[in-house]
Amino acid sequence: MEKVEPRTLSGFLELLPEEQILFNQLQDIIRETYEKYGFLPLDTPVIEYSSVLLAKAGGETEKQIYRFNKGDNDLSLRFDLTVPLAKYVAKNYNDLIFPFKRYQIGKVYRGERSQKGRFREFYQCDIDIIGDNELSLLNDAQIPCVISEIFTKMNIGKFTIRINNRKLLNGLFQSLQVENNTKEILREIDKIDKIGEEKVKENLLDLNLSQEQVKGVLNFIKISGSTNEKIEQLEMLNIKNETFLLGLEEIKTVISYMRDLGMKEENFTIDLTIARGLDYYTGTVYETILNDYPSIGSICSGGRFDSLAEFYTDKKLPGVGMSIGLTRLFYQLREAGIIKVEKKTLLDVLLISMTNNSNYVLNVAKQARDQDIKVDVCDLEKTTKQKFKYANRIQVPYVGIIGEEEEQENKISLKNMQTGEQELLTIEEFIRKIKD
């Protein structure tokens, strides 16, 4: 029979079991930490009506979205978790308690040209806090604390959450009177780390900015020093623009709250060049990098928006959130050797029977499982050598050997596969030993 070649679409990540175990460990840290801070779980469909997903979308989104027809329905795969959240909040407004804090871990889809570390299907792990009409800046401060705790727990080295406020940039643009092509300017600012100051200057001039305007922009994004020094310099710019001053107040407040929340100084910084979100965010914006691996890029980003669901409802629903791109993070961490596969099995113990008598060994398995021990029984008809070979391959920490002798005495020989030590234990002793 003609066989079909088993292959996976480009840009879709598929892992081996031992890799998936590692991936899930990271995901568990994220989920547990989100829950610890009071975020509620949410799951929404992968497929939505195109009209819902594309309510606000512009050109690029439409190009990247997976869109198809089924019958008369025009459907799309979700490309992020924020738009479905907006729909959800608008739809369930009357049943939700505000501020609504939700987390969502799920796959999203983007029909981009896939490259190494860039996926078409990937996990996003979002937290967002949605207010009804208003939302305290305390939330802007709590979000990076959650993220900081997660990356600390993951033990992936030093990281920095870069913080900025879009009002600073918008206010600056207003004061410089360069408001018509802010989007392009933001894009250039975002590139400064990559292409350097000179090139940015050139590009800005190409955007028809005057020498003076370029100078104004560069003076702003070149501000450096400690967090407090940066704030000082921002104040010294003496920009008398309402938006700018509001942004400055906001970022000062947020940072003050963050310090009160115990956020370590080394884990955050003001970075006036981050301009992510382009036209999406309206206040605080965040981006996170690993200090030792800047080339990995941002592993987590987000920000504040004034009105989450304006395309679905007249209600004003300000929100703030952040998203970890887990698939990319996992892939990059593994590529860089920061995380390594350790376990090939989740089992605590594998039972190996030396006899053909199934009754006793299966009963031991049942008793162990009742005590929440992860246990499996090796296929009975295999040879002893094959059974041990299997145990060795899956790297199970313990093997429970059960033969005639053990069966008669109601015991089990527990072998530590690392040290090779073996001892004859009662079932109770065996269970106690595995549990600690």
Next chain:
RNA sequence: GCGGUAUUGGUGAAGUGGUUAACACGCUGGUUUGUGGCACCAGUAUGCAAGAGUUCGAUCCUCUUAUACCGCCCCA
């Protein structure tokens, strides 16, 4: 959407216009049917991405297609 480079077993790969496509890892079996890892032995690509062409002869040269990777674009 636009460029560049590549494609040899399950994996990492060497190699040449002309007999059996190196080596290593992995896997399977055996030496060893109440004890794995180590060692030794044996097995493991009718084929060099697919198709067409040039040639007495192509994995090697040419073209087309597919796929992958690297840039650009973009990244809510």
